[in-house]
Amino acid sequence: MFKPSILLKNCHIQTLYAPLFRKQPIPQVEIERFNLEDGDFVECYWYSNKPSDNRPIVTLFHGLAGSFKSSYIMGVMQALDKKGFASVLMHFRGCSGKPNLLPRSYHSGDTADARAWIDYLKVNYKESTLHAIGYSIGGNMLLKLLGEDGTSSPLSSALAISAPMDLQITAKTINQGFSKRYQSHLLEPLKQTLIQKYSQFDMKQLLKLSTEDVRNITTIEEFDEKYTAPINGFSSASDYYNQCSAKQFLKNIQVPTLIIHALDDPFMTPDVLPQPQELSKSVNLKVFKHGGHVGFVAGNFFKPKYWLEESIVNYLLNK
Secondary structure (H helix, E strand, O other), rough: OOOHHHHHHOOOHHHHHHHHHHHOOOOOOOEEEEEEOOOEEEEEEEEEEEOOOOOOOOEEEEOOOOOOOHHHHHHHHHHHHHHHOOEEEEOOOOOOOOOOOOOOOOOOOOOHHHHHHHHHHHHHOOOOOOEEEEHHHHHHHHHHHHHHHHHOOOOOEEEEEEOOOOOOHHHHHHOOOOOHHHHEEEEHHHHHHHHHHHHOOOOOHHHHHHHHHHHHHOOOOHHHHHHHHHHHOOOOOOHHHHHHOHHHHHOOOOOEEEEEOOOOOOOOHHHHHHHHHHHHOOOOEEOOOOOOOOEEEEEOOOOOEEEEHHHHHHHHOOO
């Protein structure tokens, strides 16, 4: 059970505490460039180095504009290592600091890259059990992947943390009140990455947008309408959200899966949560009153305890 102290109850403190205050040494990693069928690539960061034994392997999927440098990624990698797990972060396209090779982007429902990576692990690490953790949009993507694959998934278990399981609701919520500040923080690197593509590709022809048009985008929903949707084959942002929201896939999940969510998540409202009839028997949904977005910091303000990492490791130890 997660119950924060009085000073840590506020959802914004929960969300911002680790990014602002947590001091972590940057772990050593082994970088594996994973080439994709369409000619693009992603960079996968192994904690310390690739395993040479049969340790269980946990693949991590970060959130929007996240990377290996995200505090929640570095924290869980260290926690997993202490308990004997190998871990690897699969960066989404263009998120490791190196521009990807195609005009297209990653998005909340893009399961093909993750599936290719997990299949690669299945072939090359036959003696290791495979697990996965998805944070925020990485969680949405992972849940969609699990639902698509059903009984054919190579994973032994999975976790989704603060997943925006209804993307339309999330896009609307993050454009309201204080949450607009999160939107601005997330939107800026997305716009900068897109602007960089104009020097590689004829993006103006592809999108009918100038770089100035991109700079003038003010919401994530507008970004998705003008770039994410058309470049990835969707007719509109709404079409993208409808097709890629994970909620509709949950009933088909056959892998033991834990979803951890907070009712006070400032990125979305509780309406993103599924009803009991929308869950398969393999899905365990744990909802807490507090926790913010990928927060769940216990202890006290001056001596924090990262409850989320402990809960993730304990869940995996029992799978």
